[in-house]
Amino acid sequence: LHALRRVLGSRPALSDVQVMNRVKVTTSDLRLAMTEVKPSAMREVAIDVPKVRWSDIGGMEEVKLALKQAVDWPLRHPEAFIRLGITPPRGVLLYGPPGCSKTMIAKALANESQLNFLSIKGPELLSKYVGESERAVREVFRKARTVAPSIIFFDEIDALAVARGSSHAGGVGDRVLAQLLTEMDGIEQLKDVTVLAATNRPDMIDKALMRPGRLDRVIFVPLPDAETRRQIFTLQFRNMPIHPSLHLEDLVTRTERYSGAEITAVCREAALQALQENIAAEHVTDTHFLAALDAVTPRIPQSLLQAYEKYQREHGGARA
Structure with a gap:
């Protein structure tokens, strides 16, 4: 036609x-x-893939490269994997503080890869009826195999793959985890399906899920460094009229220990300050950003960052 x-x-x-x-x-x-x-097969689980591109995410180059290696390379260069006698990574786990673009990275991957994308929120598979939760997990992987090559994204996977023995809901968590483990690396091969997971609590995930062959790549997504903060501000300023006297480097210095989401909130708050001062305002100035920095402060405690660093030392994993 x-x-x-x-x-x-x-x-x-x-x-x-x-x-x-x-x-x-x-x-x-x-x-x-x-x-x-x-x-x-995708009609029941189809989602509107957000138009987020890699260029919309400031920094995070190592994370982007790891995801391209896990998803794009096996599809674009399968002969290279065959030549070297290796299988592509089966799963990638992103962990780090809240607001550091883990879910946004998944959105960009869904858009850029052009693969069938199944997005699963951790708790939505759990059911109080015996056998229903395991059936839901089995059905997700069945659909992913049917529409392969595909990506399954588990957001907040710590709610679904909690360590065995720690669940008090009648053993539902243990049975769901067992089903998840066998689906990812059981008798039936998981071919052309990549599992992407994100969590803020990697210490709660069962160790069996973290071994190679299941979640092969474990990537720490830390708070943005100076260069990443500079890129985030630059991306935010694309659609915001900024006064020429605004000092970008001063903002980058002042936002140390801010997450990506908090930097975005600072820009939004500065624009609201400008409108509050004058509804016909045409520019956002230094003064507005100083007021925004007083209103939006870093909310991730140092103790949580130390816990992530301790986990990284004990379990390894790449650092973004």
Whole structure:
């Protein structure tokens, strides 16, 4: 139909025979069709993939590279993995303080990879009825295999994969974890399906899930450093009229220990300060940002950051 519309749009006066002779389906027609026709197996779990790109995330270059290695490389260069006799990473765990772009990274991966993306919120699979939670986990992986290559994203996976023996809900947590472990690395092979998980509490996740072959890559996403904060401010300033006298480096210095979400909140609060001062304001100035920094303070305690650093020392994992 795309090919037919293209021919009729360029030469509307052609006869039926001439149209049939001219219509040729091209690769671009097939690509357009694939954007409109979705796999039927994805209808129940289809989500509107946000238009977030890698360029919308400031810094985090090591995290982006690790995700490209786990998702893009096996699809784009399968012969390289075969040549070296290795299997691609099966899963990636992102952990770190709240507000450090873990979920946003998953959104960018869903958009950039153009793969079928199944987003699962940890607690939504749990049910009070015996066997229902395990069936829900099994169904997620069945759909992912059906529409492979695909990505399963578990947000707040600590709610779903809590360490065995620590659950008090009639053993539901232990059974769900057992089902998750067998789905990821059991008798039935998980082919062309990548598992991406995010958590703020890596210490609560069962150790069996963290071994190679399940969550191969464990990546710490720390608070943004100076360069990352500079990039976050630059991205925020794209749509914000900033007064020429504003000193970006001064803001970068003042926002040490701020998370990415808190830096975004600072920019939003500064714009609101400008509107509060004058509803017809055309620029956001240094004064507005100073007031915003007083209103939005870092909320991640030092004790939590030390706990992450201790976990990283004990369990390894790349650092973003």
